[in-house]
Amino acid sequence: MKTNVTLEVALSLLLDECPLTRSIHVPLMDSLGSVLAEEVVSDVNIPPFDRSPLDGYALRADDTVGASLEAPVTLSVIDYLPAGKVSQREVGTGQAIRIMTGAKIPQGADAVIRQEDVTHDAETVTLRQSMKPLENISLCGEDILMGNVVLHTGTVIEPPEIGLLASLGRSFVSVYMKPRVAILSTGDELIEVQQPMSDGKIRNSNSYTVAAQIKKTGGKPLMLGVCGDDLSSITNKLHAALGIADIVITTGGVSVGDKDLVKEAFQQVGAEMLFWRVRMKPGTPIAVARYGEKLLIGLSGNPAAAFITFEQFVRPLLLKMMGRDKYQLMTVETVLENDFMKVSNQNRFVRATTVYREGGFYTRFPGRHSSGVLSSLSGNNSLFYIPAGKGPFTRGQRVTIQLLDQPEVKA
Ligand SMILES: Nc1nc2c(c(=O)[nH]1)N[C@H]1C(S)=C(S)[C@@H](COP(=O)(O)OP(=O)(O)OC[C@H]3O[C@@H](n4cnc5c(N)ncnc54)[C@H](O)[C@@H]3O)O[C@H]1N2
Ligand code: MOO
């Protein structure tokens, strides 16, 4: 087992060989946010026929040659075509058909004129301009051509892709499955949300924070509740978790205390330790092990450490497993709005609030930074990564930060 590894080494040990989840056929609307696991080829032309993009008159361009203010051309209107209807008539010489946007161009016609550009009565339409062949006609297949690849494997399904798939008649689509992630919080001091407080105990918040992070990333959280600090309880829960999940996350019990038994439990269930302890604060004691294709990730019990290490390790892991090729947090250049004077001898992630104003990003450090403090995670949408020995940082300085969420835009 590697220990005291750098962030980069830890990330590559975790991500380099992580498996893709299986692909699964899901109803179209359930695919939003997932990654496409198939090449989508169009079996139709879109639009499926030549159609009118305007409300007006379909006619033969030839009939309008030489038409002008001085020499208007009058055509007789032989039919009326709303969208969805097909005309049984063919437009002959000297004829036109009244047509609405979206209707199929009738036989014989090769141009459409806007109704604002003509005068008409019940039976005729008069033009004062000539038309070119194919003027104002949306051609069959001009949007999507039959036989073409419309969406590639690996495309993230967002609302436009949902619309495209719908237009191709795909009510089911193949996507990479959401990873199932079991969460087990360890600690004799833990009580559940609904339980009354008692001396020496603390409510389990990690299971909920981590489950929410999993959900937000697109995974499927499976909450296994809390478990005391004893080896057999932890291993029993891990066995159960490995039976139902692709990834198992534990919180607590990964440091050096007498009751920190999670690493031992990972080994007892037959997992191979990949690393323990990363050179970062908070979250140093993170432990990662592999069990076949499954991964076990022991996060620190300290709430802020668990949250931040999730963002650094588990979020990219889940995204990569779901087929995403962009899985790192977005980074932006920002201007500091207050000082950060502390120089740390360790690589450190500091909670920060970033806003977008007057064309640029601005960042403050409003909260407390200890890894046991949960409250200052709230409202902070970014993390400032400070390599060991760097700093102090002063107001006005330009630095790079990680965005956890879209920043607020200030006027
Ligand atoms: N002698 C040393 N002691 C510690 C070291 C060290 O290097 N030498 N490292 C410290 C660091 S850094 C961290 S981080 C913590 C990590 O400890 P564990 O991962 O073993 O976590 P626990 O000891 O179980 O708990 C830590 C803290 O968090 C609270 N906790 C735990 N689970 C939850 C939960 N589900 N919800 C809310 N709060 C939780 C727990 O009560 C503790 O207060 O170790 C240091 N010690
Ligand atoms: O590595 Mo710990 O999370 O700083 O207290």
Ligand SMILES: [Mg+2]
């Ligand atoms: Mg501990």
